[in-house]
Amino acid sequence: MTLIGRGLALLGLILSPSAYAEWQVNLMPGVTEISRAVYDLHMTIFWICVAIGVVVFGIMLYSIINHRKSRGAKAHNFHENTLVEIIWTIVPFFILIGMAVPATATLIKMYDKGEAELDIQVTGFQWKWRYHYLGEDIDFFSSLSTPREQIANESEKGEHYLLEVDNPLVIPVGKKVRLLLTSNDVIHSWWVPGLAVKKDAIPGFINEAWTVVTEPGIYRGQCAELCGKDHGFMPIVVDVRSEEDYKLWLAEMKQAKAQASDAATQDWTLADLMEKGEEVYNRTCAACHQVTGEGIPGAFPALKNNPIMVAEPSAHIDVVLNGKAGTAMQAFRDQLDAVELAAVITYERNAWGNNSGDLVTPAQISKLKQ
């Protein structure tokens, strides 16, 4: 039957390593002790199901072939057998216990919350992740870096299409890392298959997950809980590095931060701010307000021809810095640095024919941010 053919094809695919790349059909064993335990569990249950299936479907197929009227089969008239019925209630029960034992053991291992060597707060936002390294002065956002043209089929798609970000989460290899998950708006779910970690990020609550990755490398995942329009466009990239490389990265991050605050004290021309502002706007705001500034009626307001853009700037600055509670408009105070905020506000006030001529300076914003 077609079913058996398909089963064999499936088997062939699982067993041949070359098929792994494109026609991947199975879970990946992953790179943590937990992920390998989950993989083994998955395979165990899978084979048990296959075995039960072979027996049940086998008997059914046998009857279909042999007990058909066209072959002259006469119907017997048994329709009850207490012993058989008791057996096929009890036997599955024991099979289930056989599955429950390893499942419980794995679950208990996952829930073993010992002290971690590094704590990272992970916050979901519509549609990006924020990683705050507790105890280190490191706090950044991580969003999709696949160019828009690739998504719109205007240019060739890259190797890691939709699974690449501007700032990956960097963690050291072999160390226990604890993730404290929460959300700024709706529920998201932080999932990296290679680590077998999937935990919901829920507004107002903190969830805990942990991982110890045993091999350096780059592991990719995605948000797994429907979180609105761009749910499909908020990937996760974890860059696992050796202890030294991780230390190096920490130092670089701190240096970059110092440079950014220097830039805030410089003088910026309108042209420079507009150029920077366009880049920030398209990266950060356009998902909702659209590249054209026209928004999406009924969901996200238009900024083009919006009276707020030509009125006195303080109201505009206030919305962007502090957001609007209870709406999708987030507070950008901590998401963007002073230069980026000044640039994006200046850009909005002068783009799409808003032409207010206003220039909002980074220095102005720095003062408000304190």
Added chain:
Amino acid sequence: MGTLEQTVETEEHHGPARGITRWLYTTNHKDIGTMYLWFSLIMFLLGGCMALSIRAELFQPGLQLMAPNFFNQMTTMHGLIMVFGAVMPAFVGLANWMVPLMIGAPDMALPRMNNWSFWILPFAFSMMVSTLFMEGGAPNFGWTFYAPLSTTYAPPSVTFFIFAVHMMGISSIMGAINIIATILNLRAPGMTMMKLPLFVWTWLITAFLLIAVMPVLAGVVTMMLMDIHFGTSFFNAAGGGDPVLFQHVFWFFGHPEVYIMILPAFGIVSQIIPTFARKKLFGYASMVYATASIAFLSFIVWAHHMFTVGMPLAGELFFMFSTMLIAVPTGVKVFNWVATMFRGSMTFETPMLFALAFVVLFTIGGFSGLMLAIAPADFQYHDTYFVVAHFHYVLVPGAVFSIMAGVYYWLPKWTGNMYHEGMGKLHFWLSFIGVNITFFPMHFVGLAGMPRRIPDYALQFADFNAVASVGAFIFGLSQLLLVYNVIQCIRVKRHTTAQVWEGAEGLEWTVPSPAPYHTFAQPPLVK
């Protein structure tokens, strides 16, 4: 002479009214059943068009046909329409037609309420579908409408969605009350509970599930309404509420709901297999007990949909074990069906083909369900296409195939004509092949890491998605054959007997085909 004239007159009086009022005012269980079934067919085609638009967008990576927000509206409306508009009304329609015929009752116990429970539905669904044309678009938060995406962050049309759900709920509850009242009160003399056909038993239990959980659904949407318009904070953490509470309440409704969509299917298949195996159903009593145990267990497993929300270990273990337990009574059912076929004398008309496909493919969906019950493994499966594959295996070749099996099985009784067997078989085989090409590869992409509810995906998922989309169009287009077959069967006079199927047993086969407008005015005696 005088008496004869009188009888003729009263007979005529009792025939259907003419024109549109026949359908608007009818209290006849057969008319109402027919309307439910047509309604469900229309919804199935509408929801199917939405599914095809989803599959068309997912044929290739990149965004081709629709913006992500519209994609989300399509998945949401597809799910809601299929669950509440196609599958549930189809089962109610079958119950309306067949329950009175099977228990020897003249009609449903509460015929006026019956009229009302049907006529609410077109209004509820017009309201829901009209949201597609509203500013901000239709609901886009998934058929599970998790808060706060469906409250604080929802489009304005959510209010219409809430009222539509209320109306569907009222309709379902009234339908359920009616079915219970009919089965408990209108059985023919001698039709004891343990002689009820299994379709009647499964529907009785389903009706109790409906009455138990539809109010919970009404409650949860009312809490949403309060949060959105009246300043409460049930699900708003900023106001002291809890978004996870939403999920608990929703799934307390939601899990029994999935059994509402499968128990009547079990009933239908348990009618059909014995007929075409020409052998009594194996283990009748254990079938009844298994159905009741499944219904009971369905109330204590809800949080298996929530393994990743961060429950304590004890909670995870409890819901894992209780969910695994459901495999036992479900297994009993499958074994009983196989034992019924064993040493029977089988033929393979269209209803039997659909029923056999049901047994195999539903069981495959059951296997993936068992895998999903294993909490640590579910961390990898949850919210991926593996889940989409799982629930489509139990809903499409499960619930929907059982409905099609039932339609082909009883259509000759309804119309008095035989459907075209060759066309029926063609419909079956195209559906069977289409369904597997569509949904089997979804297991693979899910395991490989593709989340559900995404309009665009990474390149390594491209091949299987293309395959699934091709399958979806094969399956979708072959449903036009169903429409053709049904209309043919109504219009082409291929007269059939009262018995219709050689091996069929039960009261419904004692009345003429087509079943007269009124049946069992005198209750039959069941020995």
